[in-house]
Amino acid sequence: MDSTATNALAELVRRAQKGDEAAQHELIVSYQHRVAGFIYAMTNRSDYVEDLAQQVFIKMIRALEGLQAPAQFESWLFRLARNTCIDQLRRQKLRRIFLPFANEHENIPEASGAVGTEELDALRHALAQLRPQDRALLALVQEGRSHAEIAEVLSTSVAAVKARLHRAREHLREHYQPQS
Amino acid sequence: MKPETQAWRDLQAHAAGQLRAGFAGRVVRLAQGPTKKTWRLFLDQGAAQIRPGFAERVLRAARNLPGMPSFLDQFAYSIGTAALCAIVALYLHSRSLELESERNLATWQQIAMHVDDADPGP
Numbered sequence: 644m645d646s647t648a649t650n651a652l653a654e655l656v657r658r659a660q661k662g663d664e665a666a667q668h669e670l671i672v673s674y675q676h677r678v679a680g681f682i683y684a685m686t687n688r689s690d691y692v693e694d695l696a697q698q699v700f701i702k703m704i705r706a707l708e709g710l711q712a713p714a715q716f717e718s719w720l721f722r723l724a725r726n727t728c729i730d731q732l733r734r735q736k737l738r739r740i741f742l743p744f745a746n747e748h749e750n751i752p753e754a755s756g757a758v759g760t761e762e763l764d765a766l767r768h769a770l771a772q773l774r775p776q777d778r779a780l781l782a783l784v785q786e787g788r789s790h791a792e793i794a795e796v797l798s799t800s801v802a803a804v805k806a807r808l809h810r811a812r813e814h815l816r817e818h819y820q821p822q823s
Numbered sequence: 824m825k826p827e828t829q830a831w832r833d834l835q836a837h838a839a840g841q842l843r844a845g846f847a848g849r850v851v852r853l854a855q856g857p858t859k860k861t862w863r864l865f866l867d868q869g870a871a872q873i874r875p876g877f878a879e880r881v882l883r884a885a886r887n888l889p890g891m892p893s894f895l896d897q898f899a900y901s902i903g904t905a906a907l908c909a910i911v912a913l914y915l916h917s918r919s920l921e922l923e924s925e926r927n928l929a930t931w932q933q934i935a936m937h938v939d940d941a942d943p944g945p
Contacts, residue, residue, distance in 0.1 A: 667882060668878050677870070679872055681866075683865070689872050690872075696873060697881050697884060700885075704885045760861070762857060763861060763868070765857070785862045821852060821853075
């Protein structure tokens with residue numbers, strides 16, 4: 644992002660922090676698709692996407708006032724999205740422990756070939772084999788986040804991000820097997 | 824050509840015949856992992872789950888949610904709950920003491936009556 648775009652975003656965030664609904668609306672519209680893609684990558688469930696995206700943006704509106712550095716908005720937003728997804732996955736895991744018979748209803752596989760390509764199905768399958776933390780890492784890279792930004796989102800060091808990213812890519816390649 | 828060379832050639836041809844068309848492309852794809860295009864398609868599939876009017880729905884939901892309780896609110900709520908519990912506990916304790924005293928008094932009265940009955944007097 645160039646400096647003009649960064650300044651414009653920081654200004655938009657400042658307006659949203661003051662409670663300007665138009666600015667909040669603009670922020671949601673600007674980020675809804677990227678956040679939805681990120682949530683999909685983390686949960687691998689299309690039926691969770693809108694509900695979780697709504698939770699993320701409601702949290703965003705309520706916590707925006709406390710954001711100290713508006714320029715860090717994107718990292719902050721993706722951290723919110725990541726934490727929301729991890730909470731959801733934890734709840735899902737607990738539900739599986741207490742309601743074992745709900746398992747079959749919860750793990751409805753995504754319709755194969757809904758979008759079409761074998762590669763897409765293979766990617767979905769490969770992602771499903773990874774840990775949510777690794778899925779988040781790979782999704783953030785696809786989002787165009789730098790290693791430093793990812794380190795900020797995950798509250799870790801750049802070196803740790805690089806090491807974990809290397810392992811996550813290896814695992815993804817191991818499980819990625821398009822048929823055609 | 825020597826017979827063993829011919830045999831090797833035949834073996835190689837047989838082995839190569841086992842590979843399906845597009846083998847090289849598949850190997851390269853597997854080695855490289857998902858392409859940017861595949862990732863893009865995947866993320867777009869997630870983004871497509873957002874129905875029109877999403878931002879309006881989020882803002883409406885955010886408006887309708889009750890405000891976040893402050894630390895003072897939470898503290899006051901805890902104190903209130905603790906006070907209520909203490910009052911209920913004190914009430915139950917005093918009530919049980921009262922019942923116990925009534926029971927003791929009734930027992931003593933019975934004993935006193937038995938003593939009066941048993942004592943023939945001067």
